[in-house]
Amino acid sequence: MKKMIMGAALAVMMSTAAHAETVGVSMALFDDNFLTVLRNGMQDYAKTLDGVTLQVEDAQNDVAKQQSQIQNFIAAGVNAIIVNPVDTDATAAMSKIAAEAGIPLVYVNREPGNIDSLPEKQAFVASNELESGTLETQEVCKLLGGKGKAVVMMGELSNQAARMRTKDVHDVLATDACKGIEIVEEQTANWSRTQGADLLTNWLSAGLEFDAVIANNDEMAIGAIQALKAAGRSMDSVVIGGVDATQDALASMAEGDLDVTVFQNAAGQGKGSLDAALKLARGETIDKKVYIPFELVTPANLKDYQAKN
Numbered sequence: 001m002k003k004m005i006m007g008a009a010l011a012v013m014m015s016t017a018a019h020a021e022t023v024g025v026s027m028a029l030f031d032d033n034f035l036t037v038l039r040n041g042m043q044d045y046a047k048t049l050d051g052v053t054l055q056v057e058d059a060q061n062d063v064a065k066q067q068s069q070i071q072n073f074i075a076a077g078v079n080a081i082i083v084n085p086v087d088t089d090a091t092a093a094m095s096k097i098a099a100e101a102g103i104p105l106v107y108v109n110r111e112p113g114n115i116d117s118l119p120e121k122q123a124f125v126a127s128n129e130l131e132s133g134t135l136e137t138q139e140v141c142k143l144l145g146g147k148g149k150a151v152v153m154m155g156e157l158s159n160q161a162a163r164m165r166t167k168d169v170h171d172v173l174a175t176d177a178c179k180g181i182e183i184v185e186e187q188t189a190n191w192s193r194t195q196g197a198d199l200l201t202n203w204l205s206a207g208l209e210f211d212a213v214i215a216n217n218d219e220m221a222i223g224a225i226q227a228l229k230a231a232g233r234s235m236d237s238v239v240i241g242g243v244d245a246t247q248d249a250l251a252s253m254a255e256g257d258l259d260v261t262v263f264q265n266a267a268g269q270g271k272g273s274l275d276a277a278l279k280l281a282r283g284e285t286i287d288k289k290v291y292i293p294f295e296l297v298t299p300a301n302l303k304d305y306q307a308k309n
Contacts, residue, residue, distance in 0.1 A: 020051045021080075023277050024073030026066050028086045028110070030058040032191065033219060034244045034266050035084060038109060041267025042082070042274050052278065063087045070094055073103070080104040080277035088160040089113045095122055104280035108273035109266075111160040115289070121280050124289050125273040129161050131294040132262050133168025133216070136241045139260040139296060140212050141178035143239045148211035151203060152186040153196055153224065155216040162188070165216045165243060184210055189220045196223025197230075204231050211238060218242035218249035218261055225257045245297045250306050253299060263295040263305050 023046075027039055039056065046054045055078065059066035063086045073081050074097070081103055085091050091112035098105035099119035107124045115124055140150070152169055155162030166186070173181050185203055189195040196219065203210070204227065215221035221242030228238060235257050242249055245263035252258040272290055279286050297305045 020053070021278060021281060022053045022055060022076075022078045023080045023082060023274065023281075024069070024076070024078040025054055025056040025082045025084075026059050026069040026073075027056065027084045028059050028066070029061050033246050033248065034217065034264070035109070037246070037266035038084070038270045040270070042270030044267075045271040045274055049274075049278075052274075054274075059086050061086050063090045067094060067097070070097055070105075074098070074101040078103065080106065080281040082106045082108055082273050082277050084108050085110050085112060087158040089158060092117075095119055098122065104277060106273050106277045106280065109161075109269055111164075113160065118288055122288075123276050123280065123286055125269055125276050126291065127264050127269065127294050128291045129164035130168065132161075132243045132264065133165035134172055135262050135294060135296045136165075136243055136260055137169045137172035137178070137214055139298060140214055140239050140241045141172060141181060143259060144181060144212055146178050147180035149182050149184045149209060150212040150214050151200075151208070151210045152183055153199060153213065153215040153220040154186065154188040155191045155220070157188055159191075162191075162216050169214050181212070184208060189215075189223065191217050191219055193219040193223040193226075196220030197227040198223075200224040200227035201231070204228075204233075213238065213240045215240075215242045218244045218246045218252075218258070221258060221261070222248060222252055225252060229257075243294075245305050250297070250302060253297070253302055254306070256299075259298070261297045263297050265292050268292045 046052050057069045066086050088110050092114040095114055104121040109126045154166050172178055187199055189199045213224045221240050239259045241260040243262045245261045249258055249261045269292055276286055
């Protein structure tokens with residue numbers, strides 16, 4: 001009887017061990033509002049899954065540190081890896097390292113530069129950036145009546161999202177309905193609220209005239225709002241657009257400052273990336289690109305998104 005009990009206990013232990021899965025997660029930067037929501041969404045979802053453990057690391061915007069984290073995950077024997085890349089042009093080397101080790105790899109939120117040549121057992125989960133800047137700029141164009149002057153705040157130029165969202169801006173303003181809007185300045189503020197405020201302050205100090213601020217993300221848009229208010233400019237005299245629909249952005253819209261943002265489901269991307277990583281680790285086949293739709297947010301539908309975020 002004692003042997004039978006011990007055998008049963010051992011079987012349970014072996015079954016539990018067999019189903020235990022560890023996923024290594026390397027985030028580009030912990031100190032980022034949107035990425036924090038994404039990371040928390042992933043971690044909250046993991047808590048609902050039996051036997052799934054996350055090992056989450058902060059790359060601190062350092063490509064070399066991120067690559068080292070991936071190597072450490074492999075050495076630790078994780079079942080899969082999720083990467084929010086610091087530099088989307090540096091992902092080919094990361095893909096190669098994971099592929100050679102036979103460890104599934106999922107990129108999340110920021111599209112890898114090697115998206116069209118990802119090895120087997122690798123995928124990308126995000127929202128389609130073709131939608132983000134397009135929805136934002138179309139609404140800005142509508143609010144301006146198709147005429148005026150705009151400044152564009154770009155994210156980190158090493159990020160595919162920043163390049164794509166900026167291209168979206170140019171593409172929309174080239175359409176017949178919006179070609180009356182002129183871009184008078186376009187510079188990077190690196191996704192940062194502080195840098196966004198500094199950049200807008202510099203433009204104001206230089207006497208630049210504009211009717212709209214089109215920012216690649218909400219943080220830079222909020223920075224622009226802070227600078228405009230500090231300069232005493234009426235918020236009714238300028239249209240402000242961002243992307244992400246963060247809590248701070250929705251609060252700014254509720255106050256009448258931010259005019260448009262685009263809901264990017266950060267928590268949904270976190271959940272989706274973990275689902276993809278686990279499926280690949282279990283030998284399942286998934287699409288190379290998994291897209292979660294963007295949605296336009298304006299004062300008219302603000303309450304709906306405050307409930308979601």
